[in-house]
Amino acid sequence: MAEDRLFEEAWKTVRVGRDGPVAEVALHRPDARNALDTVLMDELTEVARLLRLRTDVLAVILTGAESYFSAGADLGSSGRRTAQPSLMEARRAVMRGPDLCQAWEAIEAVTVAAVEGYCLGGACALVLACDFRIMSRSAYVRLPEVPLGMNMSWRTLPRLVSLIGPARAKRFVMFGEPADAALCDVWGMCDEVVDDGQALAAARGWAAKVAKLPPLPVRMTKEAITAIAAANHHASIYMDRDQFLLATRSHDYREGVAAFFEKRDPEFRGD
Template identity: 50%
Template structure:
């Protein structure tokens, strides 16, 4: 069993460029480790608030050429893909909230174990952006298309009990107990013959996600396009001013 902990020691645990690069590097390293049968991904007091919008490295993208921006925004989907393609069983232990890119990363894992006070939210579409990082096929596979529309399009907060009923998470435990519960599940997987387990996971993933790339390969271009819309500017402005937005479809 291996454990990867992402904890910035604050109340957001946001995903900076550096954090995403390190998390991807951790997955790439583990992909070559034949001694590990299960991998835990844990956060701090909260799992993650998503992308760190205050990160200078993210803000720098606005001055890049379009081609450079397109290359830069590969990091999010590449991070999630690195975790999704691990042959070991992966388990995300979620305390507190799991928002935006944090949820995209969590659904890239095989299992999600959440504390009873955890909640989940995708604010991207209400802010005039698409939901990217190739996460939509994974979300649809977990909760179905109707519930995916509630989660993705409406951006509503989903509490732990509803997330369990929907299939977004697999276990709910007491506050502060997610890591221990995830380790217990990992130990169950570690007791299974590793070659057979890896082959079974590969077959299941191929069955569940055979069209995932075909339905999500354009989402980084959609992200770049949606970020240029007036509706996105209005959504962000309205959020900052604490008022209802007025969208014009532009």
């Protein structure tokens, strides 16, 4: 059966397992701190699409390593974007991130992200596409894109504004500063804070609680609330990939990334 390959496939950068009606998906690129390269993003997207309509899976847990979730998008590979042969091909390529987040948001089962340590950039965008987020006390999320000379894309801003409101979203995105678990809890970006090393166990507790509920009204409730919250999301953010392409062809983007790798303050000039 085609569905069985979800748990039988020899995935390169993810680990997929299950405990009865609960599936667990773990990012597994330890040599790169789970940085989101094209292979990891494609596999996470495919896994989500295989999970989307499964009636035998009632909850899905998304997690990283024991001491960190993910270092975010792989800047080494994104820095090569300047050599793209055409704008049309580049425009299609940068849909990988939005497609990933959309695939996870579209899963009918309840999704729970378990976050230990750092969760940066695109990885933060990914967990924001889940239904619930459990964070350990020393965990933190951060969106470094704007200080690097990019806009925050992946169609993340509407999800963020829905969770924490416009002023906090502006603060979180524009300054690119980390938000620890305690702050995320106050803001509404986190649903439970637990001791370090306990995020996955707590997420399993949430998943087990979901699995005891009647599946049909749970799915109806998730779909209805997501539809209400996201009613205008596409109309408000459909241009963010084109804004990203514009930003990443600027001097400030090249300067921001260079300064990051050279560990110095960038000198932006607005072009």
